[in-house]
Amino acid sequence: MSKRWFQAHQRDTWRRQARSKGYRARSAFKxxxxxxxxxxxREGDLVLDVGSHPGGWTQVSVEETGPNGLVIGIDLLASAPVEGAQMVIGDVTEKTSQDTILDLLQTGVKVDGTSLPPVEEGETRLFNTIVSDISPRLTGQYDRDQAISLELVAMVFDFTLPLLSPGGAFVTKIFQGTGIEGIVNAAKQRFSRVQRFSPDASRNSSSEVFLVCKNKLPRPKKGSRKTSVSQELDLHLESEGIIQQKESESENDVKSGFRRIPKKE
Ligand SMILES: C[S@@+](CC[C@H](N)C(=O)[O-])C[C@H]1O[C@@H](n2cnc3c(N)ncnc32)[C@H](O)[C@@H]1O
Structure with a gap:
C-alpha cells in the first residue's frame, strides 16, 4: 500500500464523515x-474565524458558542451563509476588513437580528477566541509555500491580536519547516501557554500543525513590547541566515516568500 494511496484514503474518510454530519469541509474535524x-x-464566546471559507470551522464555532455567542468569519472568498454566523468577505490583512470586523463586534448584531448586550460607553468589545486555518494559494513548491504561509500567519497575529481580549485563546495552522521557531517564540512572548498539536484529521495528510496559544498576556513580555510578530519572525530568519537584512528596506515594500518585492505603484 503506497503512502500516497493511504493519505488519499484518509482524506476521503474524513470527507465522507464531514458530508454525513453536515459539515462543509473535512477540516471541521480538525x-x-x-x-x-x-x-x-466556550458557550457564549465571541469568536473570529480567519480564513473561513467554505465554513467548516465556522460551523463548529457556532456549535460551541451556542445562541449566546457571536461568530464572525472572514475570507477572501464568499461562502454560503452559515446559520448563526456573520461572514465578512475580505483580506484579513487590510484595514477595511479589520474595520468591518470591529464594527460587527461592537454592534454585536447577529444574523438573526438579535444583538449582544450593548457595551458600556468608551469600552471596546473584544474576541474571546481567534481560530485561523488560513492558507495562501499554494503553488506546489513546498519551501516557497511554507515561507509565504509563515509570513501570512505572522501578519494574522499582528492584525488580529489587538482584537483578542487578555486571557483569550488563539489557534493557527502553520506548515512545518524553516523559520517556524520564529513564530513559536513570538507567540510565547504574548501567551502564557503555547503548544503544537496535530489532530488525527490532519495527520498523515500534510505537514501542517496547529499552534495552540492559551491565555493572552495583558501585554507582551519584555523585549516584545515594541516589535510585531512579523518583525520577530524576520529577526529570527536573519539570525538563522535565512534572509539578509536589506539596507534600503522601505515601508512601501511588501514581503512574499522571504524575499522583498517592491509594491506596485
Ligand atoms: C484551508 S482554507 C480554510 C478552510 C476552513 N477553515 C473551513 O473549515 O472551511 C484556507 C482559507 O484561507 C483563505 N485566505 C488566504 N489568505 C487570506 C487573507 N489574506 N485573508 C482572508 N482569507 C484568506 C483562503 O481564501 C482559504 O479559503
Missing part, C-alpha cells in the same frame, strides 16, 4: 479535535 483537547471555545 477544529473539533483541537476543541476536544484544549476547550478553547
Amino acid at each position: 477544529l473539533k479535535q483541537i476543541q476536544e483537547k484544549f476547550s478553547l471555545i
Whole structure:
C-alpha cells in the first residue's frame, strides 16, 4: 500500500464523515479535535474565524458558542451563509476588513437580528477566541509555500491580536519547516501557554500543525513590547541566515516568500 494511496484514503474518510454530519469541509474535524483537547471555545464566546471559507470551522464555532455567542468569519472568498454566523468577505490583512470586523463586534448584531448586550460607553468589545486555518494559494513548491504561509500567519497575529481580549485563546495552522521557531517564540512572548498539536484529521495528510496559544498576556513580555510578530519572525530568519537584512528596506515594500518585492505603484 503506497503512502500516497493511504493519505488519499484518509482524506476521503474524513470527507465522507464531514458530508454525513453536515459539515462543509473535512477540516471541521480538525477544529473539533483541537476543541476536544484544549476547550478553547466556550458557550457564549465571541469568536473570529480567519480564513473561513467554505465554513467548516465556522460551523463548529457556532456549535460551541451556542445562541449566546457571536461568530464572525472572514475570507477572501464568499461562502454560503452559515446559520448563526456573520461572514465578512475580505483580506484579513487590510484595514477595511479589520474595520468591518470591529464594527460587527461592537454592534454585536447577529444574523438573526438579535444583538449582544450593548457595551458600556468608551469600552471596546473584544474576541474571546481567534481560530485561523488560513492558507495562501499554494503553488506546489513546498519551501516557497511554507515561507509565504509563515509570513501570512505572522501578519494574522499582528492584525488580529489587538482584537483578542487578555486571557483569550488563539489557534493557527502553520506548515512545518524553516523559520517556524520564529513564530513559536513570538507567540510565547504574548501567551502564557503555547503548544503544537496535530489532530488525527490532519495527520498523515500534510505537514501542517496547529499552534495552540492559551491565555493572552495583558501585554507582551519584555523585549516584545515594541516589535510585531512579523518583525520577530524576520529577526529570527536573519539570525538563522535565512534572509539578509536589506539596507534600503522601505515601508512601501511588501514581503512574499522571504524575499522583498517592491509594491506596485
Ligand atoms: C484551508 S482554507 C480554510 C478552510 C476552513 N477553515 C473551513 O473549515 O472551511 C484556507 C482559507 O484561507 C483563505 N485566505 C488566504 N489568505 C487570506 C487573507 N489574506 N485573508 C482572508 N482569507 C484568506 C483562503 O481564501 C482559504 O479559503
